[in-house]
Amino acid sequence: MSRPERRRRRYGVALRAPAIMVLEDGRTFRGESFGAEGETFGEAVFSTGMTGYQETLTDPSYHRQVVIMTAPHVGNTGVNDEDMESKKIWVAGYVVRDPARVPSSWRSRRTLDDELREQGVVGISGVDTRALTRHLREAGAMRVGISTTTLDPEELLAKVKDAAEMAGSELADEVTTSEAYVVPAQGEKRFTVAALDLGIKEMTPERMAERGIEVHVLPATSTIDDVRAVNPDGLFYSNGPGDPAATTHQIELLQEALGEGIPYFGICFGNQLFGRALGFGTYKLKYGHRGINQPVQDRTTGKVEVTAHNHGFAVDAPLDRDTETPYGTASVSHINLNDDCVEGLELKKEGKLKGFSVQYHPEAAAGPHDAAYLFDRFVNLLEGSI
Template structure:
């Protein structure tokens, strides 16, 4: 099973315990090339069985060694599929990975004192501190600003492979600075936490959109764009996570399969115009729950 390193280093998982349903994790180790950020972002890692042997010509260290080096707690020998069924029924919840000798009352107290995800601005803690550029591969066709709320490394890379010079800017970048030199496009990145707690992005999104600059985003970025135009967001019971989520393309009345990874979603009135933007209309809705 592949992809666990991308999950571990995805800033969208900041502050969260992540459980994997595939029974054996760690078989090919860890390498620098596949990471989405320089360090693991999860608060803890839960697996059914951690592979005791890792084998790949690209491997640089084992999963256990990697997590230990970064101080990330992990636990194995749990029925992760039963845990997933429980979360599916009861919703995502606060939890802890604790030493076996810690009193249960102390563990429970710490869990209950931990803040809920609603209202948390986690994006500020994972955004880049300084701007940086990713050069276009081949001829430069466009200059794209990437608004970093926890951007995955592969997003600027994929844009650069399509002829875009990408300037990644901190989430704290003043709106005036962004609007003073409009790019060819604004990419609003993924990230962790509640989109309702990240209000500073809305002015830049609206300002560039009014200047006819294309604005696009994924995950948290998609939610921030929708909020800027008057839509509402809410916390999902257990999130959308996986590569097989069906969505309906409303114009063509067709179904498309998408990859999704978010714990919050945008409320939908199917086919309705977006409140703050008469020229915009919903195009796709999730067939599981009707969200945008």
Template sequence: MKALIALEDGRIFEGTSFTGPGEAIGEVVFNTSMSGYQEVLTDPSYTGQIVTMSYPLIGNYGVNPEDMESAAVHPKAFLIKEYHATPSNHRSRATLAEFLQQHGVLGVEGFDTRALVKHLRTRGAMKGVVSTVDLDPASLVQRAKDSTGLIGQDMVKIVTCREPYGWADGRPVPGTDFTTAQPGIDQPLKVVAYDFGIKYNQLRILTELGCRVQVVPATTAAATVLAMNPDGIFLSNGPGDPEGIQGVVENVRALLGKKPIFGICLGHQILGLAYGGSTYKLKFGHRGGNQPVMDLTTGHVEITSQNHGFCVDMNSLDKEEVELTHINLNDNSVEGMRHRRHPAFSVQYHPEYAPGPHDARYLFERFIAMMRK
């Protein structure tokens, strides 16, 4: 089934749908990972986006329940060079096409993804439309131009949980309450995790390291969190423009200095705003599993998994209050920071390594050590 991909600058690509008819409007971005497409698809940070994989062959190991990073598929559409319809993996429980169809997401193959990636690197991420229904290039380009885009939009309200939940036995547990200690039992560290679009592997790692986790909606008041008396507060990843999120930065600012705080990706950006700084949109963002980052506190270089289109402006922060701790070695953008007076630190990348690499797991252990002080 013929499909057209139209960008707001007029560029058109022609491919074939491998999931049936459909249409999607969103920001067109690319990911450079060679594996982990299921983790990409179930990452809430891709909400509102059309994802292009630069690696040419996708689908060859199928999908399975264990590799889900959330309960849903979040990109509006999935663009690849060549779809492999026959998975070869003992863990596979369904094909990629079946998975996308189940979640109502359009999949398109059979076009030059290298050309699209090169175009986005040159011109920047941009709004686009993918359709098997409307095959008029001029109409699609105009619709892309007229679409809302991500800047200034609150995408977190789409993906955050509606009610608090816990995490046990590798799955969400609705309504879990850790505020009451159990007599005679050693109590693990208690972590309140703000859900801005949280990935399951963050919860898996925290529990593996001995934490009891309570996930709360993005707009949960600081007073409500403090009343739970956690040992630490975790700020998750999430989609969209951090400056477009409503009712979050003020809560995080009110928590500074009260409890140890660890932020990842959007959580890192929200901390930057809570410190009094600002953020800006990157030209085409960092998305993939091969981004080199230097830890300035140790001089070590780690290869990291990343997925973000916005960045903290370090020049907008008070250097007497906030220290730059990590930088991206490709473009020197901010990848990590810590507060000099309060127990709070954050990174722009994803140390939960789903699907990899594993270089940055130490950051979770740093958070554990901070809570034990």
């Protein structure tokens, strides 16, 4: 009898169905079902956050990814109705070591297990997530399958190898809003911004609204005419899933906007598309940055901040020099202090800031608030004061 089985019998908790997890390279982990029973496939990635699992699960950037939590205990605070970052859970699968038997929070409305099951998200528990994370750090992110129905590793491995890869996938159209909507400014309205929804988190337009910005959230398929119709003071590109190299429409839209002099701010996927619009390349990281404890330096101020990340691709731009583009002079504004990865870009013309972007999540949902100043910087950009 396994340790999880002994523990459940001891506490009188019903046994879960057996489950297996098979990575693309054949590495296999056995455990128990967590959430819905069935079968799922995606890219295996790990998140280093000790908290904020509800925001992680509902982040559209995790579409078609199987998320492994490095924190051993998950589900302690249950699920509430306030911390959702979108209308649903987006992860393709969920992997934890020790799920909480009973949530303990006055805000909890239901258990994480029940929420996963209700939304049909297949997961696995009882896995040595430390060993799994170490394996992914060495071998890199790869496709994976979780199943409670196919318990033969070789059979599941064959299905994993047939699953779609993240590289080359254009996914923004699968997570974007179907219709435009408006998040009104809080207090006095100061500016109007067109925000392209590539997988936006609900807290992002809220952060802008707090600063007097009326945010018109537009579908990812929007055209430059749709943007012009808003009569915006600025353009914003959100986070989102997929390979930026597989994206063309949103890059062309951004280039048109930059050509018209519309001030720009982008985060995460919006940073990668900004880079490509300026002529830089992008590449896939070995295992990406995911979690709420990533150290980044703002090279424009020298300040070091702890930031929230979720990205598997990065911009390939020179750290040691500026680059002339058709829209102005581009430079790297932020770097990751763990690996010197590009974490931000800025565009200037005749000494004035015209656009900027960061690779991480300044909306802090979940995560530290070190980067909230970036929304103030956007306001300054809209004012024309920087």
